[in-house]
Amino acid sequence: MFAELAFFSFVELTDPSQHGSYNRWHLFDHRPENLALPGVAWGERWAVTDESRAQPGADPEFAGVDYVAMYWFRPPVEQSVREWDALGEASFQWGRGPIIPGVRRPMLAFFLPVKGYSSASALVSPEVLPYRPNRGVQVTATRFDDPHALDVHAAHEYEDRMLIPRLLEVDGVAGVWTFSYSHPQRHSSLPFDESPVQAPGSVRVRLVYLDGDPTETAARVREIEADAPAVGERMLSATAAAIDPVRYPGA
Template identity: 60%
Template sequence: MTRFPLAFFSFVALSDNTPENHRDYNRWHLMDHRPENLALPGVAWGERWSRNVEVTGSPCVNDEFDAIDYVAMYWFDNPVEKSVAEWNQLGADSFEWGRGPLIPGVQRPLLGFFRPVKGYAAPSALVSAEVLPFRPNQGVHLTLTRFDDARGVLAHEHHAAEDRELIPELLDLAGVAGVWTFSFSHHQNVTMRPRVNADDPAGSMRIRLVYIDDDLASTTTRLQEAAAAFDTEHGYGRDDSAVQTLASVPLRTIVPFVDW
């Protein structure tokens, strides 16, 4: 359990994939957008990572997410309705200031609120799971999974096996500081950003976020090998499976002024 009742994930792709556009987007997000959000009293923390295509090929399973370049997330504090309302209002205000998120070429295949399910800290981290988001990291490994029946038997079996088999194995891997799991709540309701799959029910997607505090490449290899063996053992990800992985990507921590 966590005192933070809600998290938000933004998956971003730059359709005009030039160094200049990446520099402009990074500067806007890290020097303007993220600080404005972190200053809100209801935003407990926010972080952003970049896709690292050099790490094990950075595989994505689903074409919809194969082009993502960045993932950002925010943790919201109680009272969550007020916190999210103020956060949404900031987005509307920044548009009026001429400093909004409508940057040419920026695509967002997923803008969604997720409910934190459970946090796990590796013994090597020496902190609680609630501290992990605030702790420096080399990056994260993100897995996005979709379930045909969000409240069905197969989804329940997946959650149990992930909690009792896979995650304990991941926590023992060198370089893993801990893990958080998240269950899909709802899409962001912003009319100026059209979205697909607006009717996805609660629980239909799940994020497993693994925090990495050592070499990203070697830790990613160990993570992906363990996850692949887990999926194969349980039959997840096959063409006929009701449990499908949409994305499995290593994401690198962005260093301001260095990574642009």
């Protein structure tokens, strides 16, 4: 596996006037600084589409999420995360973030990569899939009260053997990665009263990488996902589009 740890950030901008400054900071400052770290294998961010906000069943706590960001960390992950945290503190001292008015972060947590899958049309391995350009993702986050219950095991089995093989057949789907919750982020430069500590494995994130039109392809993905057994509590189900660095939203 090319990376042994992943990080997810679900971000809501409670002040709509901050979209421009937030995007400029993330695209041209924060993300390039992080990608330059030797322990960061890759990082990407997507903007939740307006159409997907009408998708039913999500936790109200996550209903206003505007952006989904993630980073992949190379081993040794302890050192990689320390260097990443040190950059976060340094950027605060430089006056370059991450404190931006109107930014709410209901999820800031590390996840263990579970398994990657590539469609035949993508031509690349699952390890290469994150580096490959995409038009967006369909992101699903599910919370389990008992992460090692029998019905949760059955849900993971169904996902691996039935659901994801069907998703890979959808025209416009490049591949899928799944992730299991490890622990929340705690960093000196950010307030952490909104990202609670949960048991390992208590949250499952599934990213479906989209080659096709995000709205149309994600609609077909959701139709297939609707057939899956209803196990756990849906935290987030959203279509998020790739962010064009030339024509990014809110600029």
